[in-house]
Amino acid sequence: MAEMISSAATGVLGSVIDKLAAMLTDKYNLARDVKQGIRSLQDELRTMEAMLLRLEDKDDDQIDPLAKDWRSKVRELSYDIEDCIDRFVLNHSHGDGGSTANFVHKAIQMVKTLFKDRGIAEEIRRLKRLVSEQSERGKRYYDINQCLLASSSQPVLLDPRAPALFQEARDLVGIDAPREEIISLLRCEDKEHKVVSIYGIGGQGKTTLAMEVYNKITEAAFDSRAFVSVSQTPDMKKLLRDILSQISQRHFDQPQMLETVEQLIRTVKECLKDKRYFILIDDIWNVDAWELVRSALPRNDNGSRIITTTRIELVAKSCCTGIAAQMYQAKPLILVNKHATEFLNSQVLRVLNIEVEYCECPLGHVKSLGQLKYLKSSKLPEDIEKLERLETLDMRWARLENLPTCIIQLHKLVRLFVHSSVRLPDGIGSLQALEEVSTINLGIQSLKFIQGLGDLTNLKLLKIDWSCSTELRDMEDHKVGPQISSLVNLTRLRIFVHGEAGKEGINILASLPMLLSLTVTLSNDQDGDAGILFARHAINRQGFQSLLKLNLRCWREAALEFEPEAMPKLQRLKLELRARCQFKFGEGGLVLGLQNLGLGLKHVAVVVVCYAAVADEVEALEDDIRGAAAVHPNRPILQIQRIHQDWMAQGCSRRPSDHAILEA
Template sequence: MEAALVSVATGVLKPVIGKLTTLLGNEYKRFKTVRKEIKSLTHELAAMEAFLLKMSEEEDPDVQDKVWMNEVRELSYDLEDAIDDFMQSIGDKDEKPDGFIEKIKNSLGKLGKMTARHRIGKEIQDLKKQIIEVGKRNARYRSHEAFSKTVNATVDPRALAIFEHASKLVGVDEPKAEIIKLLMEADVRASEQQQQQQLKIVSIVGSGGMGKTTLANQVYQELRGQYECWAFVSVSRNPDMTKILRTILSEVAKKDYATTEAGNIQQLVIKIIDFLADKRYFVVVDDIWDVDTWDIVKRAFPATSSTSRIITTTRMNSIAHLCCSSFNGHIYNIRALDMVHSRQLFHTRLFKSDEDCPSYLQEISEQILEKCDGLPLAIIAISGLLANTERTKNIWNQVKDSIGRALERNPSVEGMMKILSLSYFDLPPYLKTCLLYLSIYLEDSTIEKKGLIRRWIAEGFIHREGRYTAYELGERCFNELLNRGLIQPAETNLYGIVKSCRVHDTILDFITFKSREENFITLLGVPILTNENQSKVVRRLCLQGVEEGNSTILTAGLVLSHVRSLILVRGLVEIPSLEEFSHLRILDLSFQPLEDHHLEVIVRLFQLRYLNLQRTKISKLPEQIGHLGCLEVLDLRGTFVKELPASIVNLRKLMHLLVRSALEYSLR
């Protein structure tokens, strides 16, 4: 697969070079001053792009190289913005005015455009000087070697096997039986009165990547049929309590309350209590991080239902003790895999069912597994890396030596990050970019494959290549991330095709850190993620929960005029002003309190490629929507729009128009 148009490694150097080549064509001959600067710049940028691609394979480049890489990448974004402004300013050169007044207006307009062209031309000259200066400061264009890479066009069934049903999960049978026993047998510590009056709870505790969620889910799947109602809900670090309670109510009542206005927290708690009051229920509350969250959730469960059961999972012993003290409970400390099960998981990913580990790799395999220390996520990550390398003793030794002794020092954090870092730097540049983009999603999100691939394409990470469409190549990227164990399948159809995925929270931590480090995505909201070394010039902005009057505070001191992607999640109270976002390409306002008047600004975002208005209060699209000539995806599902304006036919690049079935096209 060719290098992506846009990547975390090279920024937008590739499309910049393409646009510079276009500006050297016959159509732009009259702009002689700018052409002189462009010609000398194109070759310099091409050499820099090749060097950046090589450097992106280096896990720990020296400080000078890293500074240089960041400077070139950031300058590439500024250069593309300047070129786009220049091309926009001359976009209507062929229009011929009629009438005296129109000629006067046109002359004044041309004068303004000439001023704009002169200003933008000077910007391009200044940026060229900066590029040359940066290149001189780092005059070491050298190549580096990395592990060999392959791209799989389909999902490797061995990668899916480790996430499939209980019969194929490794090392789960014994702990599952132990938890079921704790849930079902009488508690000798409790009095007879306590046993009759209190529901029973088991809290599974262990570090990230140990398999707590997988274990809880297996117990849940086996036992839920024995109860009148059941629910499985993931909480995560920054919970939306209203959404969580709606999910519990939806699942136990078997009605869809998740997307309706079903009341505030207190009202939802009362509704759940009333529904569960005389029923036997089984609920799993996964991934609890703080006391306040549990204090709210536990109120929804009638404590006197002695025949009901609850499982919680958490990383913190204090939370596990709190959960158990609320009811009649047991703490279950999840154990790491023993060597037999570690080996089984490792081999399941790397070798076919009728294939053994080659004798020349057996000793190295054992050494790698010792360093993984029985952590399932570490084994999955490292085996995913090895599955995409040659089976040679030399390469496997390189991987083993790269892990170092980090896992032995701190297996829950430092070593895991080292494992994930190895897997990350083994990815080709386009896959690094696609993976880091997943940091825009909240913890425990179910990510639809189709929607994700459309975003990748609109961002420019993937493009048509040869006989393959951009979407087909997007599927290949999605499948390879599955194969490497960096994303997990969430839903599959009847034919075994993965329709959606999830990102383990430990992996999400890692890619969020890398996104901020590379100034790839800026995340603001709850919690407010800060990094004293992070660039003030924002390229992609993701607002994760902004309360009324707080968006200005969060973005204070940041330069927003070069933002290319604006993504709002978690139901904001306040929509930020879009006046400053003149270079937007991606705009996701889905599920936000958006109304028709907000579109007045949106139709002036001429570089926009992806516009998601799903589940907003929009009822009418403006006629000027046809001015968005670059728009490729328009999502109107769940809005109040009943007809489309005639100018929709001007959207020549539109590839996906997502609407409800009753929508009509109108030539009004």
Template sequence: MVDVTASALMGVINPLLDKLSVLLEKDHVNLKGVNQNIAFLRDELSSMNTVLAMVAESDDVNPLVNEWMCQLRELAYDVEDCIEIFMHHLNRDGACDRFIDKMISKIITLKACYQIGDQINELKGRALEVSDRRKRYELSLSGQCSKSVVIDPRWPALFEEGDMFVGIDSQRDILVKWLTDDRDSHPQRMVVSVVGLGGLGKTTLANCVFRRIISQFDCTAFVSVSRSPNVNKVLVDVLLQLLKSSPTTEDQNRDIMGIPQDLYLRTLGYLELVNMIREHLQNKRYLVIIDDIWSKQAWKDIECAFPHNSTASRIITTTRIQDVAKGCSSPHSNYVYPMKHLDNDDSRRLFLKRVFYEGDCLLELKEVIDDILRKCDGLPLAIVNIASLLASIPTSKKQWERVRNSLFSALKQNHELEVVKRILLLSYYDLPHYLKICLLDLSLFPEDHEIDRLRLIRRWMAEGFIVQQRGQCLEDTGENYINELINRNMIQPVDINYSGRPRACRVHDIMHDLIISISLKENFATIVDNHKPSPLAYKIRRLTLVGNCEEQNLWQGTNILSHVRSLSIFGAVKKMPSLMDFQVLRVLDLHDWSNLEDGDIGSVGNLIHLRYLSLSNSNISKVPQQIERLKHLQTLDLRCTRIEELPATVAQLRKLVRLFLPSGVGLPNGFSNMEALEELSSLDVSRNSPEIVLELGNLTKLKVLGIEWFLGGSILGKARFKQSLASLFCRLGERNLQFLSFTSNSDSSVDFLIDSWCPPPRHLQTLIMCGLTVPIFSRLPKWISSLFELTHLEIFIEEIVWEICECSKICLPYSASEFT
């Protein structure tokens, strides 16, 4: 599992190298050779990163190299922690306005820089030692001992007997129909692509179809492709099978080969092989299966060997990646078949057939089997291999329960389940390093947890996992990361909206176990869960507390939490560790933790590196005054809490990008100082002054805004609020507003806005204007026709003036428009 270590480590080092380079470009205090040492660390880590890229390509690595990589990983983490602290102290001066404050800050900074200079010098020594160790022990990139030949775990599926197939008949019949119907009306070559998660049975399905229709073709071939294919070898295999299955005479074979076929063909180049295959297939009807394709380029290299000869030839490809499947079947996108999970009945049938053959299970084992099948979630690979494991042990409830309870650890120790791991790991290996580290972050969430898409992206941003792309904001890049993981069937989308974006995602239980095993091996995360205990690392980097865990005494009186970067709590955890123990925390995610109390976050101001703070869906009732010390905070989520008022110090969070408020909270004066704010929801107008409402227009970067217009008849100065709101809308029209949600429970419409939005926001993409009791407008506003980028509209009005709609250039999906 070397590629796991090397590539995941590259995901740690690459962002660190960027951070070191940025630091060297800045004009900062240079004490005790700090600049030179930072430059040395950058150059040394860059060289080690190059070695890692070579290691990641090797299948056989010396065990000492693995140990060296572990030491390098811990060094990289410690360097990043030190640099974070150093940069924080360097930026202290800019936050002070008064001269005396600046002088005091400079003295503190000077002292801190001396201390950090010593730490950086120590890290330089560790970097030298890590570098020298590889040279001292002559650690080569490849292993020294001979290695046994590893059989591709997918190949046994080609030799399954037909009576062992379960739940595949209906899927087979669909593909057979696609491939064989209307031969006369569709004589062109057709490509059908089967796509799905590793272990779903794509190879088995393709083989089942192959057996069913093979007799209808003149020649056939079935080949598998690896992640890094030798295209010439694949073409040789194809040609050998085509020749063998063709009705050629012995003389023809001798004329073609002259010498043994396989030896001769392996001497040919790519173009010669392609031309030979095309010539052989020119007037024949052929059937070819290309199994497990990993890239569009591999398909392009192979596909050109198969001519469009109008003989109703057929090709089946299988892949784990949706974009590759579409590329293979293009331009016939209708012939992409998404492989389905087995339903409950078929899962049970497959399991019982593998364990008991034709018999039925003992009644006392039913509950255990139900638990195991729930874990497998319709994944045939997992069902078959767990069943094979259970078939080899006595049918004792106690022993079966032991297997059920240890499935997570068994994934590392048992031969049958090692097959499951190897097949799923192929998908992990194929990820770029920046997606590997994002995928590992999912290990911090409990099994079967629906993970909110935006919550996940914001956590990635806070951790620095998202690589900045030119011309694209980090959140959009994060969206691309989510889409790519879905495209590769590593995660499953939940509740896809009108724009094709999922509200949330989840991870298959077996994949989740695999991610956890990698995460623990890489010391990426520590998960404290009574149901799945894991050992505490010497240096915990990310910590998740799950359920009714009672492990908090383990770290009391130690500095084991001083290196934790992320803390997440799920379930009925009784007590969280003291925030005083955390020194480099970036993510504090306490969403939906019912036992959270105000005292638990009293010292949150000490978390000077915090970037993401979620207290949503909790019983918290106040925000500490010292929150102003969180100078790097990007996301503050207070939704669905008992907070009624924000401290004035919130306005000092100048790097805050997203602020999510519970209903009925007022903003402090001066909040427009939060110049980085891009998202604000939801602002209750009734709990704020007209001046505060108008001040929103000073937020020049605001993209997302939610407003609650809950003004009753008793509110004094209602006319001033209307004037402020109308003025605000005009000012927002000059900004880059992209999303606006406006909710009213007023007993009258807000027609004062119907013609006053000038100019309207030209970049607005989503507009939601809803009245809870009465229509929000008496008619459709004229400015609607000027929102040229609008894609989602919900509006509660009394009547529609169709002339206004017709003059608009807006093209809206039917399901996204709501005219009531």
């Protein structure tokens, strides 16, 4: 279970890092200081990702409670950053329509200047502060160094990399090119000491590749050779004794002289000081473990060579510090039709990322891939139901209309990611291990699917498009609402609502007992009238008893009212409101009763959409928010940001004569 949670956290974090990279492309034309902020954010997130990787293979009872708490906070922070990026991208592409020449001119100017304003820069700075806080908290609360001196009395676990250490060359496919590249990196004209560090995510074949290099280089070229695996919780005495047994049997046979780590380091160093040696150090998880091993390997300038492997880029950099060294990033595995059958019979592959142009071979051969847990592909493999241990299936970039029914045979599937245009199969309720699903467009799913959705009682994260059209509201015995309300373990929900959900829809969301984070985007029906004035959404004291974070994006006319004692545990509130509606809902404007929220409220962020609004509408909305926040008992931190100011309407005040003006 702990592996699933950590894998989910690292998976989300990896997705966020990729999205940040996309923001740096020329498509968005960001200002220089914003790009610098994003790069800094990426570096910090990569460090946190490395720490999460160390937790990934641990059982739940092996992880300190503080580390578990930090892991959860990092995951939630990742979702917050993803929300920010998604909003940024949507703002880049979303407009309200219009056809006049003046509108087109303003649109062009907006696209040119939107990403140079202070809004996104301030958001990046805020996220950097939050990320830095969690990074420091992780370093304080989770001392990874405690893993270095694991007790030798603990049970010895089978290392899943062991088969790769002894695999025969004839069993390997497509490894020649990377093997020769690493051998070329190890070559050197003089006799300087050199290191090559291979890094990349788990399951990419780093160990197999390193052993191929190790076996390819003839023993005659070196006086001593050894290979060892460090692992996540290394027994350093055992590891050093393993090295010693391979370089000097005479010293190894004197156990009375090798009782401490310090004695072993001195002995190994003495045995190697005048020799040309070749050492392979596999699976290093942290810098301290590497430093300890390196202290036993003398730099004697006899042409010695060291290969290291690690999942963590920072560790790879440490292996290459202060010496002649090269880093080699393990490449994603590519299926070549000529060798696909042989390759897919691998017994150790756990992560597979397939690109469409290379995947023309059926995966009917993969029934032997008993270890495969993660599959990301832009083309759906055949016979996918044979991947019985699969936990993550990511088909977001696949050009699919329907996901085949055989998917429901993947009973260990924990995470399922598809594009919102994909129809999912009936019987989804049989996937009882599912904890995360996105994105489901309920408007295109069958009635049986919607029924089955309610059976996924272990679901914790759900992202859906919910069309609240008359057709869906009138479906007898197959309403969406009851199915969602049965998801009693749901902790995070991201929902895009088309049309008017009404009081019933709010009550459904409010009834979810474990819901901690809710992101709602309100939009009109595709054929709807953008000028429709829906009723004010009232939040009463009965619902949302566990909610900590609420993010509401109003892409249409919408207003809120928080009744006394509403959302008692809410800590963070983020609203995106259209200022042009400020006077349409009467006294109090778009938000009533913000001061009624629970005493735990710490932060309120409001994005004021200025499009088509006049100045007094914008100012009145901001004044109302400031006034309510000021009288809240907890005096939460308030952040107000304006967007689309270049598209504001020009003209007279729209303030009704009976609408009060707040005193400064």
